[in-house]
Amino acid sequence: MEIDEKYIKAKERVKELKKFYTSLAIFIVVNLFLLVCNYMINGLTYPWFLWITVWWGFVIVVQALKLFGFNLIFSKDWEERKIKEFMEREETYKKESEHKWE
Template sequence: MERDYKREQKLIRAQKRVKDIKGFYTHLFITILIIPFLVFINLKFVPQFHWFWYAAIGMSLGVFFHWLGVFGFKNVLGKDWEEKKIKEIMDEENKRYK
């Protein structure tokens, strides 16, 4: 019974991870499509002021932080880290009150 539960938990985590990765690549793809469009609009209608840089930098920062959330911080402070930390704290509590 417990094996099925753990297996199902792993499956749910794997599905969430795939969904997160897919969301990141969708975000990246949309950003790659929109930035050239914004450059075109800017240079066509207001060529004397290059406001597209603000949008490009903002969108790039958004993609960067999304990347950190999907690939970067999850490895450092992800679910596995939380589980290990909880187990560590519980072990300390058990030692203290024995």
């Protein structure tokens, strides 16, 4: 891998990290606001803010797992393997087609 490619990948990674940390900060601020609103409205007798916190938190956890390398299904390695596989299939198909009429 050349230096330019490494730089581009590192830059993309930093951009993804920045996006994740921004999402996390917004998650914390908004959920604190919702907690205060819930407390002011009904004194937490029915903590409705937790529904939002749980579902949004699930999304944040999935983003974190993907970002920090726990993407088990469609990882970057999987993408690269599939790209190579399709390229090899296409090349094999072309070779077979060329030799078919000889």
